Amino acid sequence: MIGTAKGLFLARRERVGDAWQVSVPHFPMTSVYAVGIDTRGATPRLLAGVESSHFGPSVAISDDLGASWREPEQAPIAFPKETGESLKQVWALQPGPAGEPSVVWAGSQPSALFKSTNGGVTYELVRSLWDHPHRPEWGAGFGGQAIHTILPHPEDPQRLLVAMSTGGVYRTTDGGQTWTASNTGIKAYFLPGNQYPEFGQCVHKVSRDAVNPDRLYLQNHHGVYRSDDDGRSWQSIADGLPSDFGFPMVAHPRQADTAWNFPLVADGNRYPVENKCQVFKTTDAGKTWQAQSYGLPAAPFYSAVLRDALCVDDADPVGVYFGARTGEVFASADEGESWALVASHLPSVACVRAAQI
């Protein structure tokens, strides 16, 4: 699934080595900022957060790989009347853990968490986080104020981590009754005064280690961090990277200590480091990082990869995918060792998700 500024594209191939078949746009002329593939059921379900500049945001689902889409009569995600808020955009669609097959989480702009218990058809606001006393102080990043990351715990449904820009990381360990800001060690360089506040960080993305669920990898607005205690505290793992700025961060779905990101030079210089199209991978939980660029464009590359535009599938070996704001999508079928183009000249890519079905 390739979500872009002007519609959703679906790319598929029967097997590695075949050419990719790229669809015409679904939901043409809408921005598709969040997509999800829920593979927990008997048939995979596609989820798409679409936003029409005219007719507003919605969530559509497909149980036939995009041949048809459906939406409920009532708005799938809506703020209750008394909040006085209205949904601007869906930023995250995250299927819950395997043990809760009908749970799907959604993150929104303005910053709020929604929970679906019917497989992502309709959602309800999680009031406990909405009513958090910090909320009036959560800020807006350049892209708007939103919850963009939702990480269920694979074994413990009582535990959930969310991240927002700006605001930072919040965790619950009691099924969402209470939420705790969890940013110890993460720097907010842009603040005057205290640069290590309890909350207010501009976290860009967090990903959870597949083998050790207490281990998390985090790309910050400057700063790359790891937590070994389910987000209670964070240590820098930026030293092995050419830059500590960037947006995405994706952990390997099965292998411990392994993750990918796509560094950019700096906040004020949002180009790939050395203008090279390259992904960085760690296999030692962030101590060292290796560039991966075989098969990627050798010409100077000036495009950025957004926070949800880097993903992995669940194949063996793992496929890695990323899309650029200039409309290219690249795939690696060998964990980043070599790359090939999936599609080019698409509208600006906001998000990609992939699965082996």
Next chain:
Amino acid sequence: MSVQVVVPSALRSEVDGASRVSVESAGSLRAVLDEVERRWPRLGRRIRDEQGELRRFVNVYVNGEDCRSLEGQETPVTDGAEVQVIPSVAGGSDIDGDAILADNFAPWVKDLGLTVEEMGADFATLRLPWSDRLAREGGAMSGQAMMAAADTATVIAISSARGGFCPMTTVQLSTTFQRPVLGKDVLVTARLTKLGRTLAFADITLTCEGAVVAHATTVYALM
């Protein structure tokens, strides 16, 4: 008390394709939109957000006047009034592709049941619905049906690009068939590669569930 609500083409799928619907409500625009939302919730929520506010880039006209220059949703709406919902200008085309289909083609082409999914400055996407009547021996959709759909999609794309229908005729149509279609609709996207004064050239991709099933090129003479 009855009010006519004019539905923009992008939202007609929410009202079974109707271009206007009749609503038994009047008094204020808010009451009319409340009734629209009650009867067609998906249409309603595309016009107003969950707080009942008109979406920023949706304009609603009451008897030809923008409600924002009147009293907003408190604008009085009397019996027999016309309420027009119009997406604010942002490209695209306001010509009615389905009307062109209905008015300008031979009866057997109409029998294909083609509908316009999308039109833009240089393209049109039509849906060719599956029908057992289109199946040839072996059960797959016949190539003749897909060629007719590709030909027809070109007419809609040219009409969209020119801002309306004009007489035209096919000079050349070449098609390659790449995959069989079994029991599924086909989406037919005609994209103009050149629109000249007397000739138009188009590239047509036919897809089924995202996979390319056929590809065609056409040349049209514009009368």
